[in-house]
Amino acid sequence: MTALALAVALVVFPTDAVDFNAWMSTSGWVSKREDPKGWEVGGGALHMVSRSNSGLIATERGLPKTFVAGTRLRLQLRVTSVPRGTDLSRKSGDDAALRVYLAFDRGGGIFSPPNSIAYAWTEKEPAGTLIQSGHFSNLKYISLGSGPTPGTDWVVVDRDLAADYRRAFPDEASLPRLKGLLLKCDSNDTKTSAESWLAAVELIDP
Secondary structure (H helix, E strand, O other): OOOOOEEEEEEOOOOOOEOHHHHHHHHOEEEOOOOOOOOEEEOOEEEEEEEOOEEEEEEOOOOOEOOOOOOEEEEEEEEEEOOOOOEOOOOOEOOEEEEEEEEEOOOOOOOOOOOEEEEEEEOOOOOOOEEEOOOOOOEEEEEEEEOOOOOOOOEEEEEEHHHHHHHHOOOOOOOOOEEEEEEEEEOOOOOOEEEEEEEEEEEEEO
16 A cells, blocks of 8 residues: 655645734744735635735744655645736846745855745746746746636646755755745736735645
């Protein structure tokens, strides 16, 4: 009999609608830079909106975690609008409807983040596209898909986390621990708008 894969939820959103700031406080999240405007939690999901602004929240609760070859990252999401005129490789176009940042216990310094992969739902880049951030050498984007998702159904995206890390950071000899999780929706650089939902962020052990 084949053993069932073990899923570890990195974040759990409440079933009932609750005050967003209260949820952040009790769940170990903090806002980075601007406080998110119009974000909501409830129905088992996070609803993110951006109107020419930026929202970014982060947590280290329950981390660090180790991952191995074969560990998969699974996301459940929906995107109704994407910012227009984006280019994640340039500071002037660094917007996306949804980004899930994974910060690793490696690299970084006073003026740069640790090695990080931001899984981004983009305007036009095909799923799997690797993009170098225009802001930081230690930050790589990987496209999850592009354009609005069809209908109202949830989209499940499954990524090989170890393979993505080695592709993003080919000079690394070993896999580090995962030490931080950040969620972002922004359209401040392009002065447009974006809207997305996120229902699950899970690690699936082999």
